[in-house]
Amino acid sequence: MTPHWERSPNAPVLDEPLLMDAVLRPHRSLSLKAFKLMLMAVIAINAAVALFFWVQGAFPVAGFLGLDVLALWLAFRWNYRSAQAVEYVRIAPGKVHVAAVDRSGVAAHWVLNPVWARVMRDGRGVLIREREGQMRLGAFLSPKECDGFADALSLALSRAKRGYSPKTSRIE
Secondary structure, eight states: OOOOOEEESSOOOOOSOOSEEEEEOOOOSSOHHHHHHHHHHHHHHHHHHHHHHHHHTOHHHHHHHHHHHHHHHHHHHHHHHHTTOEEEEEEETTEEEEEEEOTTSOEEEEEEOGGGOEEEEETTEEEEEOSSOEEEEOTTSOHHHHHHHHHHHHHHHHHHHHTEETTTTEEO
16 A cells, blocks of 8 residues: 545545544634724724825825725734634544635545554644655644644544554554
8 A cells, every 4th residue: 555645525424433533723812802993993993094194285195094994903803714714634543634724615525544644743833644655734823832732732643543542542
């Protein structure tokens, strides 16, 4: 059997107990409620500044301050949309399943035999490698989170390679 990633149109059924079931999501430090409050504060400040310049006779400044608010709103909207992407990593004794769901909800599934998988840490996430290919996971994670995820993924893969079963807690 040659090692390779198989692209699957649907999520594969993993009959065996899972050694790892991880969900990776981008972190956003500003909640939607906090963003609305911040945007209202920016609008209020820009309105006061625009009124001052309007009274002074500098009418175009008000328009540029409105563009400033629009640009801020568009940037945060794009940021929150990109945060809807999610990655699922499921490892069973005989199979590694990775699903990547993009921000529009379209999922792509990949399956690999854990015997061929190796975990490597690089500057932009964690790589699951086999002889002919690789897949990058958690590119949005912080370096500390990447290290923790790489360690957990390595442990789960080594257990999957040895035939570890969570039901018996021993190697079979």
